[in-house]
Amino acid sequence: MIPFPAISPELFSIEIAGIELALRWYALAYIAGILLAWWLAVRSLARVALWQNESPPMAPGKVEDLMTWVILGVILGGRLGFVLFYQPAYYLANPVEILMIWQGGMAFHGGLLGVVIAAWIWAARNDVPKLPLADLMALATPPGLLFGRLANFINAELWGRPTDMPWGVIFPGQAAQDCGPLVDICARHPSQLYEAILEGLVLGVVLLVLAWHRGWLKTPGRIAALFFAGYGAARFFVEFFRQPDAQFISDGNPLGLAVHLGGWGLTMGQLLSLPMIIIGLWLVLRFRSTL
Template sequence: MIPFPDISPEIFSVTLFGMDLALRWYAVAYIAGIVIGWRMVVMAAKTPRLWPNNTPTMTPQQIEDMLTWIILGVILGGRLGYVAFYQPDYYLQNPVEILYIWQGGMSFHGGLLGVVLAAYLYTRRGYDQFSVADAIVLGTPPGILLGRMSNFINAELWGRPTELPWGVAFPGEAAQFCPDIVGICARHPSQLYEAALEGLVLMIVLLWMVWRRDALKRPGLTCGTFFAFYGVGRFLIEFVRQPDAQFISPGNPLGLAWHVGGYGLTMGQILSLPMILLGLWLITRARRRGAVQSA
């Protein structure tokens, strides 16, 4: 196994007026992911040949204006998605704690829905919304890559126990609670699996499609590829990812959110299935309509 690296979740901390203020890797990952993604989209917007009719769907200024909506969609959607998908009963009994974002608890699928709604509200008039969706997903993988890496640094969202040589001995009582293993418990570093597959590899695929294969000339193709690729990747990684504790019980040790006779799906897999179907539909639609070239 691999010992967990000695990396603090906090980059630095200071005490001001009796209060401890800390800059955490997770916060930096959010900020850096948004900035990098924004610049990637702006770069594409400054390259007319990539777009239908050689005309970018949005100007750099419009992209910057939409960024505020996107950030709100990520934060509000991510938090409300976690509340609704993973712990609805708890938060119904403790509604004030919905606001306690600093205690953790964000859902990628909820954040995605928040971004979709925010982008729709901003672009509901005067924009090709499929092209706008393509632009947004082009800048999304860097945030996934950095976010999952920060999950690893925080020693959270780890995977199921494993005896593979790259298993990681995560710290903490919960991570080390493995009834079937004697001694130190190693787990799949599922955060790094997601960082690599849904972040780095997906980013390379989208960049190749956009800059080498003129994917943006087929509105919806880039967006559909993102949804389908992420959905399939997340579905597969869920097999080695430790489910949230509230789904685990003596009769359901695998933490399946839906199951019959011991077979079923985790919550992450359930939420990924609509993404896969939507992605396939968008890809099919884009390919049938063909590329939109300049007249």
């Protein structure tokens, strides 16, 4: 077992006029992810030879405006996705708390849907072709996933199921240590790191190589389709090791399956990822035939 490293969720904090202001690693992860996404998008647009007919979908200068819409889509979609997918009954009874995003609670699948809607509206308003734009955004997304999952680990949140593997981490907190009465010290899968590696690092490198060195951007929609399938597959796999949300766990459902029949079923993360895998793979095969 590995003790949880002594890393504070706050990078630093200062007090001004009796008010404490803190920069948290989670906020820094968002900032770093946005900056890297902007950099990748600008660099990709500047390399005109990467695109079909050497015609990028838009000028690099438009990325800043697009990022504003994307950030709004991430925040609003991620929050509403968490409310609808994970705790609808609670927020129906406490609607005032829906907008209290500082208390935590964001869902990737909701954020993805929010970004898709925001980008679709932005593309229509700016007369930008939608499939190449989707490829550009898919290519720029993995760094944010990487940093976001690393921040989840630093915050000691979204940890995995109990494990006796040698890389199991002893996360702090009563909830993380609740592994049953027969367990004195509970080690858990560092599922945040699994997601950081698969969804952020591996998927990001694969997309970058295919886009910059294998000509995949010349077939509009192909990179975006692979992102959908790749993220969905990575998340579906990691869900076997990730501790589900407490509201899904009961005496009759110790694995926290959102849909189940006997001992078989899917977690909410797997249920939301399955359509991504199916649609993504179908689109990859479809766009492949256009080469």
